[in-house]
Amino acid sequence: MPNQYHNLSNPHIESYILFYGQQKCHPNEYFESNNLQKNYVLYYILSGEGTFSSNGHHTVNLSQGDLFLIPRNTTCFFKADKDNPWEYLWLGLAGSDTKKIIEASNLPNKNFLRQIKRTEFYSILLELYEMLNKRKSLLTNLKIASLTSQFFYYLVKEFPNHPPVRKTPKNDQYQIAINYLQKNYTDPNCNIVELCNRLGVSRSFLYSLFRENTNISPQKYLMQLRMEAAKKELQNTTSNLKEIAHKVGYGDEFTFSKAFKRYSGVSPNVFRRN
Template sequence: MAAKDLFSTGVQRARRFYLESGSTRADLRVVCGGWERCSSDYEVRRDGFPMFGIEYVAGGEGDLTLGGRPYRLSPGTVFSYGPGVAQVIGSDRRRVLDKYFVDFSGRAGERLIADAGLDGGQVRQVAAPERISVIFEDLIVNGLRQTAYSGAICAAILRHLLLALCECAVPFGTLATPGFATYARCRRHLEEHALTVRSLAVAAAQCGVSEAYFCRLFQRFDRQSPYQALTRLRMREAVRRFETPGSRVATVAAAVGYDDPFHFSRVFKRVYGVSPQQFRRVRARSAPVDALD
């Protein structure tokens, strides 16, 4: 299929790429992608699409009918389509759509779309919109390079995009609910106080909710328990502190909230696959000479 058959008309500006055909048996193959600023009369009507497509609204507003169901598009909305999924996409006349898109094929993409809750033509919202925009921009930059490696690089970036959507996409309409607002407040509190919070019960109380509700919020909106979120925040800070030459395991453990350095070491290895001592040795070998003086 030629690029002209895939790219929409009725746009004011666009940055788009089309990759030459690779192996049709590839586990994941990016066909095209880009960014579009729609015109006020932008409208796309399709009975289906020959491959998988994902579109992400970065700005403006519009209307979408997907599989016969209507949705109002706004920044942070992400939706998918594919074979047999009818779609009508239109832009608001005053606040025209800015949107990213990527079209692809392959069984790996199909699996990851399903993991993100976007299979069969679904609409979701993104809790971390800037993160998704950055990934799309990286995809466009590499797609436009048109080198011998562009296809493989874009496929890797698409995997990154789909995994990020697995992590931060939530059901459509969620972002406006009181429950999500409470979760966002609890998540922010955990991020700001990860090194000093002594228990989940204390963190929940500081946020003004019960521990049971605190846990349900994270399971619903974060796809992980608050304990897992807290552990990852602490381990991330531990890695940062290990960047300092001469840092000691016991000192770092205490600084990130672990009284027992042996327990800290077990958790660190479970998260990163290596012990703190192994991590420090690797970092020391790769550090600049003047950083070790």
């Protein structure tokens, strides 16, 4: 490698955790922000459910595994369910670059994300919150700084900013959904919740969209793609069940075999013999 020397131009990004906390809410306990906040606050729902609305957006029902954002200088309202009140943790975000980072993600389009558990962002969020609660030292502070950078990195990487799809005609939305499932059904992380997140629509809206066009649910459509692909593998290849399971989007042979028998009425081995 030849000798090198480079100046790194303005590598510093100023964004950090200003405050944090956790709360188990009482039934119907609510928070209403009429006094505009100076900082962004992220809430991750650990358990239970409730409703959330922010200025310019409809009220939505959110539950365990969802995340919502209270933007700075924005009024909002959120309320715990009366029967299954939520518990959440929160992170207050500050720094001159925080606005730019948030706006580079998909959060501002709806101010919430559904079911983030199968993401690196979620893993880093929990690790960061755990580290924030440890006794502070130089090492923990360095780790917090490192995790905070990863937290913002995966927010933008896994949830990049894109216009809400729901503003497009229904036929276009349906075709986008079909194309996504056909292209990604071999990925175990491809599921209906992930599809809803990418489209920016609710599960009920997506369900009605598929019923109108295919007369089956999106979940059944995804299973149909996987099972028909599995049948071709069983008929035309000598691949074992573990290999076929991975090829059609299942993490293990057992789950694949159960799903195949429900769909076809016979086990994969019987189908292959016949």
